[in-house]
Amino acid sequence: MKESSTYKIGAYTIVAILVTLVGTTSVLFTPYITVDTARHDAWITPFTSFLLGLYVIFVCCWLGSIFPDKGFIEYLPLIMGKFMGKLIGFGYILFFLWFTVTVLAEALALLFGIGIFRLTPELAVGLLLLIATTYAVSYGIECISRSIWYVWLITVVFFAAAVFMAAPMVNLSILQPVGESGLSAILKSGLLSHAFKGEMLFLVILFPYVHSRRDALAGGIIALVLLTIFISLTIVLCITIMGVETTARSYFSIFSLGDYLEATGIKIVLATTWILIFWGKVTLGQFALTIGLSQLCGFNSNRALILPVAMLLLILSQVFYPSATDLFSHVGDSFPGLALFTEYLIPGLLLLVAVTRQKLGQLDNQPQQVQAPPASQS
Amino acid sequence: MIYFYIVLLLIIAFIEISYLAHRKYWGELFVTAGLLLISLVYGIAFMQDWQLPTLKEGVEIMFTPVTHYLEGLFG
Numbered sequence: 001m002k003e004s005s006t007y008k009i010g011a012y013t014i015v016a017i018l019v020t021l022v023g024t025t026s027v028l029f030t031p032y033i034t035v036d037t038a039r040h041d042a043w044i045t046p047f048t049s050f051l052l053g054l055y056v057i058f059v060c061c062w063l064g065s066i067f068p069d070k071g072f073i074e075y076l077p078l079i080m081g082k083f084m085g086k087l088i089g090f091g092y093i094l095f096f097l098w099f100t101v102t103v104l105a106e107a108l109a110l111l112f113g114i115g116i117f118r119l120t121p122e123l124a125v126g127l128l129l130l131i132a133t134t135y136a137v138s139y140g141i142e143c144i145s146r147s148i149w150y151v152w153l154i155t156v157v158f159f160a161a162a163v164f165m166a167a168p169m170v171n172l173s174i175l176q177p178v179g180e181s182g183l184s185a186i187l188k189s190g191l192l193s194h195a196f197k198g199e200m201l202f203l204v205i206l207f208p209y210v211h212s213r214r215d216a217l218a219g220g221i222i223a224l225v226l227l228t229i230f231i232s233l234t235i236v237l238c239i240t241i242m243g244v245e246t247t248a249r250s251y252f253s254i255f256s257l258g259d260y261l262e263a264t265g266i267k268i269v270l271a272t273t274w275i276l277i278f279w280g281k282v283t284l285g286q287f288a289l290t291i292g293l294s295q296l297c298g299f300n301s302n303r304a305l306i307l308p309v310a311m312l313l314l315i316l317s318q319v320f321y322p323s324a325t326d327l328f329s330h331v332g333d334s335f336p337g338l339a340l341f342t343e344y345l346i347p348g349l350l351l352l353v354a355v356t357r358q359k360l361g362q363l364d365n366q367p368q369q370v371q372a373p374p375a376s377q378s
Numbered sequence: 379m380i381y382f383y384i385v386l387l388l389i390i391a392f393i394e395i396s397y398l399a400h401r402k403y404w405g406e407l408f409v410t411a412g413l414l415l416i417s418l419v420y421g422i423a424f425m426q427d428w429q430l431p432t433l434k435e436g437v438e439i440m441f442t443p444v445t446h447y448l449e450g451l452f453g
Contacts, residue, residue: 336445
């Protein structure tokens with residue numbers, strides 16, 4: 001197994017990675033969550049989380065550019081001191097663990113919820129998915145980013161095909177009168193949407209592999225704009241074709257949309273798309289967890305941790321969430337609160353401390369000089 | 379299926395631990411053994427239908443009140 005340390009990601013790949021990472025769950029679950037509260041105005045909700053998403057991107061890029069050669073968990077002790085840095089790092093490892101287990105459970109809930117699998121044990125399907133993700137994690141960021149780039153191309157084509165098939169059935173008059181639900185209902189419905197957008201935090205994990213700060217910033221902003229459009233468009237399609245009540249009752253609204261379309265095979269196209277992008281999201285979560293744990297423990301290589309982490313994720317996805325109802329209720333109740341701290345407040349605080357200590361000249365962020373071997377004397 | 383999981387876990391544990399012990403990577407060995415042990419304990423608990431405390435409960439206890447507070451802000 002090789003680790004690619006010289007491979008650098010460009011802005012286009014960052015767009016593909018972030019849209020895959022955030023879009024997988026937010027496009028799938030945001031219609032169901034937001035329509036329940038904001039009714040026919042739910043399509044406005046994704047725009048309310050745009051500025052906060054932008055804040056996360058700026059914080060991640062700024063933090064990353066202060067420590068260009070170090071990973072996120074590695075530079076926490078440099079900002080907060082050894083004890084506090086390790087403690088916050090451990091907290092983030094637990095967050096990545098919770099995140100990846102939850103995404104894996106969501107993928108399984110989708111596969112069983114839309115009826116692709118009925119009799120196959122969940123553990124067997126989870127094992128197959130994890131074999132594919134573990135293979136990518138073992139080959140490092142180059143393999144992950146190149147694979148996600150192809151997955152992203154297929155996803156965009158399939159998603160566009162679904163939108164074009166749905167377009168003739170759209171009845172925009174359902175969206176009127178605009179703003180009837182009121183601002184507070186729209187903002188309240190956006191709490192989980194904010195949590196999903198905060199997943200842009202993964203940019204801080206990817207930053208050491210990115211070509212330049214400009215690439216990371218441009219990629220992040222383009223991804224945020226695309227995500228806001230994709231999520232809002234999905235909500236518009238769901239509301240205007242299925243109606244508010246049906247959308248608010250359906251966990252997987254975009255799949256329920258397939259029942260209303262005349263085109264045959266649309267559900268297969270959507271299911272294929274979501275299997276591909278769930279693979280991407282689980283892979284990124286597993287990569288962040290494995291590499292973060294390796295950095296926390298100060299290991300030179302993460303090779304030894306890849307299989308144990310995969311086995312832990314597999315069993316916890318079964319233990320954490322005995323049913324899909326339990327999963328969705330837990331995510332809705334806990335993720336916005338968790339995201340407020342891990343995705344918004346703590347990174348902002350870390351940046352504040354890092355910049356202050358940099359101004360005071362107390363930050364040891366210079367890359368270590370590698371001593372050249374002495375010239376051989378002849 | 380859970381029996382298959384536990385057998386697979388034991389095979390991985392044997393291969394990983396013997397490899398790391400042979401190379402004398404004690405730090406990696408300690409962390410790997412810890413992760414595999416946690417997986418084994420939860421695997422057996424899942425098989426026996428035992429209810430062990432998990433990270434999920436911790437997240438619920440700490441952050442559900444925060445979510446409810448945020449919801450309360452918007453009425």
